Amino acid sequence: MSDQEIQNHTAECIQRLRQRGARRTRALELVIAELARRRSPVTLAELAATPAIKEQCDPATVYRLVMKLEEHGMVRRLGLHERSTYFLLVVAGQHHDYLVCTACGKMEEIDMACPVHALEAKLEKSSGFRHIYHELEFFGICPACSPSVSAAAH
Amino acid sequence: MSDQEIQNHTAECIQRLRQRGARRTRALELVIAELARRRSPVTLAELAATPAIKEQCDPATVYRLVMKLEEHGMVRRLGLHERSTYFLLVVAGQHHDYLVCTACGKMEEIDMACPVHALEAKLEKSSGFRHIYHELEFFGICPACSPSVSAAAH
DNA sequence: GTAATTGCAAATACTTTGCCACGTA
DNA sequence: TACGTGGCAAAGTATTTGCAATTAC
Numbered sequence: 001m002s003d004q005e006i007q008n009h010t011a012e013c014i015q016r017l018r019q020r021g022a023r024r025t026r027a028l029e030l031v032i033a034e035l036a037r038r039r040s041p042v043t044l045a046e047l048a049a050t051p052a053i054k055e056q057c058d059p060a061t062v063y064r065l066v067m068k069l070e071e072h073g074m075v076r077r078l079g080l081h082e083r084s085t086y087f088l089l090v091v092a093g094q095h096h097d098y099l100v101c102t103a104c105g106k107m108e109e110i111d112m113a114c115p116v117h118a119l120e121a122k123l124e125k126s127s128g129f130r131h132i133y134h135e136l137e138f139f140g141i142c143p144a145c146s147p148s149v150s151a152a153a154h
Numbered sequence: 155m156s157d158q159e160i161q162n163h164t165a166e167c168i169q170r171l172r173q174r175g176a177r178r179t180r181a182l183e184l185v186i187a188e189l190a191r192r193r194s195p196v197t198l199a200e201l202a203a204t205p206a207i208k209e210q211c212d213p214a215t216v217y218r219l220v221m222k223l224e225e226h227g228m229v230r231r232l233g234l235h236e237r238s239t240y241f242l243l244v245v246a247g248q249h250h251d252y253l254v255c256t257a258c259g260k261m262e263e264i265d266m267a268c269p270v271h272a273l274e275a276k277l278e279k280s281s282g283f284r285h286i287y288h289e290l291e292f293f294g295i296c297p298a299c300s301p302s303v304s305a306a307a308h
Numbered sequence: 309g310t311a312a313t314t315g316c317a318a319a320t321a322c323t324t325t326g327c328c329a330c331g332t333a
Numbered sequence: 334t335a336c337g338t339g340g341c342a343a344a345g346t347a348t349t350t351g352c353a354a355t356t357a358c
Binding site for chain 1: 311312313314315316317322323
């Protein structure tokens, strides 16, 4: 996202939160802007360690803000099999799937049409679940790790 | 799986591990058999709390065994957005996707042809990753939770 | 002024490791 | 006997909460 888009999205998120009784605070702005700035999922620790945030917010505050954003559907969590959870800002029209190395943890976005979207509507009907979204990850051994991971794993 | 299939699969797993220097122990048998018996992903805590296991194994042992099984590709971990990780026995020809309620955590298997398998081979070529598998989960609000989760989430 | 928010510190929960005794081959 | 394995206990890491002080409106 461009700086302009980041600003717009940040403003929009804050606006939506304010309509639900939340207050506009510096910490909130910083966290949303940083999430918008990043293109990839981040852990709470990474987010809290961002210089601008680190200087001005307590990690507990970051935690509570991200939880609030998640409650309101503005942030999603991702299970990438690391010890800690990853979070990602929800931006309309944007969706990515990931390819993760089970040996070194390297994660890359997959650039392809996601074949699963079409199923969501169908699934809503058949299951009765609402607000369905999906998460799709591929796991494997990346080229760099290939040599060190022998046939042992299979 | 039937009792017979559970026994067969347990024996096969142990056999494969033994070929790699592992020893046949009671704890190993119990853990694999329990994983084979269950149809759904389990956490380490759940596994360790299984009566037969609880009586005869320390949780740390269960942890180490599951890690070992995972190293050898016999168990996979699943990110279902709970605080703890879920594990699932790998059985050739079996694959399931899941639908999880973000409000109560209820998880159900989805009974449908998985539309993603076909992509794995293609992805191996384009990415250079080896031994690719995928994980696909759908998240949403289940019918039981629908009333209590107002429009707030959207 | 009122209610939401923050920082700090402490409590949980989950995961991981060290070490020595033990069991398997 | 030799080395993988198990139990117990402790350490490490991530997450979550309590509470008083602060800030937004």
